[in-house]
Amino acid sequence: METMENLLEYTSVQWVVVTAVLTFGVAAMAAGLVYFLSTRDRIASHYRLSSTLSAVVMVSAFLELGLLLVNWRTAFEFNGAMWVSGSSTFTNAFRYMNWSIDVPVLLTQILVVFGFTGKQFTDPWVKFVIAGLLMIWTGFIGQFYESAGIVYEGISIAPFWIWGIISTLFFFYILYLVPKVISRGNRNLSEDAAGMMNSVRNLLIVSWWLYVVAYLMPVISFTAWGVVARTIIYTVADVTSKVIYGVMLGRVARLRSEAEGYIQDPLQGQLHTVER
Secondary structure, eight states, rough: OHHHHHOOOOOOOHHHHHHHHHHHHHHHHHHHHHHHHHHHGGTTTTTTTHHHHHHHHHHHHHOOOOOOHHHHHHHHEEEEESSEEEEOOOHHHHHHHHHHHHHHHHHHHHHHHTTTHHHHHHHHHHHHHHHHHHHHHHHHHHHHHTTTTTBBOOOOHHHHHHHHHHHHHHHHHHHHHHHHHHHHHHHOOHHHHHHHHHHHHHHHHHHHHHHHHHOOOOOHHHHHHHHHHHHHHHHHHHIIIIHHHHHHHHHHHHHHHHHHEEETTTTTTEEEOOOO
């Protein structure tokens, strides 16, 4: 089943805006990768995995958005007036495969920054991974039916809603679990670090809701401008939930490191424990 992008025609402005937005996403992930690798040594070793995982997310998202950009540029041809579908098909499947990596990693970062170990780590981690993957994969199935019933007469859109609702149930479960985990972890943080973790929680909730809006775009606006809007929403969600999210978690790790007596040697660029 074709997604809405392949069933519409685009003006030069619309095509260029989508191209530019995807290019911005690629550049943001590249910049994020450089940032996380260059600031990794500012964090104590037992929290440093969070920055490493952020770098993994940047590589994964960079490749995904790069493939989407190439896919968008090759899937349409200019007929002299409009950009129309060409010999290849545009697909959002790259996004879902990328999320299969990024969602478990992003949620794992919360546990790393809190310094959870043993059962305190494994119990929420298993729930995060299972719920996250089921949320993504059921949504992936549903997106194949996004044009059904809207474009093709006699074909019901029911599968789009059924799989979307199933995916949303797992989404709600994660949104229930994340604040619970953060509330428990905040008990051992300073006021500044706990406040930043609450901001991380709020950012995650808001940015993840953007993905829901983007998923529903075929229902909201099955138009070329709807495709433009969906690309912008997806990209804003990607940058906020991956780059900004990672920066904020890095700040929490830095605050925890400093509270435990770690400082960075300006000459050697390494962290040392300060005797108190």
